[in-house]
Amino acid sequence: MVEIFEHQLSPSSWNRFEECPRKYWLSRQRLPRKASMPASLGNVIHNSMEEICNLDFEGREDSEVGWLSKLMKETIDKHWLMEKEIFLNTPRRPSWKPQSIGKAREGLVGALNLLFSKTKYTGKKFSEISIKDWKEIKSIVLSNEESLVSNDGRLIGRLDLLIDDLDEDGNSKGWIVADLKTGKPPNSTLNEKVTRQLLFYRDLLKETKPNHPHVSAEGWYSSNQKIYSTDGDFVLDDAILAWNEMKLTTKPPESTPSEDACGFCEFKAWCPDWWISRDQGKLSDKNTFRDEVVKIIKFDDFSGAARFERQSPVGSEGKLVSSEISFGALIKGRALIQLKDIISSDYDGPVFLGSVRSQGQIIHLGDWSEILPWSPLLKSIR
Numbered sequence: 001m002v003e004i005f006e007h008q009l010s011p012s013s014w015n016r017f018e019e020c021p022r023k024y025w026l027s028r029q030r031l032p033r034k035a036s037m038p039a040s041l042g043n044v045i046h047n048s049m050e051e052i053c054n055l056d057f058e059g060r061e062d063s064e065v066g067w068l069s070k071l072m073k074e075t076i077d078k079h080w081l082m083e084k085e086i087f088l089n090t091p092r093r094p095s096w097k098p099q100s101i102g103k104a105r106e107g108l109v110g111a112l113n114l115l116f117s118k119t120k121y122t123g124k125k126f127s128e129i130s131i132k133d134w135k136e137i138k139s140i141v142l143s144n145e146e147s148l149v150s151n152d153g154r155l156i157g158r159l160d161l162l163i164d165d166l167d168e169d170g171n172s173k174g175w176i177v178a179d180l181k182t183g184k185p186p187n188s189t190l191n192e193k194v195t196r197q198l199l200f201y202r203d204l205l206k207e208t209k210p211n212h213p214h215v216s217a218e219g220w221y222s223s224n225q226k227i228y229s230t231d232g233d234f235v236l237d238d239a240i241l242a243w244n245e246m247k248l249t250t251k252p253p254e255s256t257p258s259e260d261a262c263g264f265c266e267f268k269a270w271c272p273d274w275w276i277s278r279d280q281g282k283l284s285d286k287n288t289f290r291d292e293v294v295k296i297i298k299f300d301d302f303s304g305a306a307r308f309e310r311q312s313p314v315g316s317e318g319k320l321v322s323s324e325i326s327f328g329a330l331i332k333g334r335a336l337i338q339l340k341d342i343i344s345s346d347y348d349g350p351v352f353l354g355s356v357r358s359q360g361q362i363i364h365l366g367d368w369s370e371i372l373p374w375s376p377l378l379k380s381i382r
């Protein structure tokens, strides 16, 4: 019987841990979840692709055409509404962008074209795909959204697509582990995180299916409809080493602040280290969009105008002192609602301002920003 562990390593948790152990530790503290439009868009495309690949066409006329475009639209529309509800019910979120549904439709077109490119139907119009064609296309999908667990129960993954790799005569020459990517494609080669993830899926699949043929790993980028292959050494030994270090400790592990790791880190309000690094000049404060830790000096809830004073870090535990640097701010949209909520809760400590746009001496906060109480977390709350 497989042992049940208190934590399991997935490709995303492993990547988070490698980026910054503290980010991983914070991700396990059940802090309020944050939604984002790119993540929701990705879910809509993945869920639509999964549903279309799993539909049963038994009993339909083999010659029927014209059904796929209609099905794609209906499926995207359905998952768009489901995702919107989840997004709006997530405690930390920007505004929902209804206009992004066009990108979701394009993403599904891209994903299906990539699947077609592995068959003789490459480049064929969706409106001309018959039920018989689709059954043949679908026959190369050996599994779809399959959950994998290592023999010892420590490693897990959910594989987007396992594809039968056919040669020109239609004979199988192996399997392809394909991960569907809906974000920005790489300039030339896959980055370290995506490579690690793909090799992890490849090796976990091989472990769970010992009678496998040759297995290759590919990232399928829906936005430019390109496939990026990767290859490399066996990674599961490294994954187990990481798993050992990923046990939840009472005290937070050392952080590894960097532009890449901290850039989109959603735990900055709970982590003092990025702010210390900024103060020491190790992280840039020159970006148009930046984060701040401030005290509210003045706020006019009618106009949304405010004055903030930057707080400087002292020591390593998130303590702050006045920096005597102050700046004006114009606040609207969701950021304004958040600031009003904080003020009406009688909290009067420092606040974290996420993603402020600087323009001259003034900063702007809006639907794209976030305002949270400054809450350095120095002990596990689980």
Ligand code: SF4
Binding pocket: 019, 020, 022, 023, 026, 255, 256, 257, 258, 261, 262, 265, 266, 267, 268, 271, 272, 273, 274
């Ligand atoms: S803000 Fe930076 S240092 Fe802090 S947890 Fe996130 S990635 Fe790590």
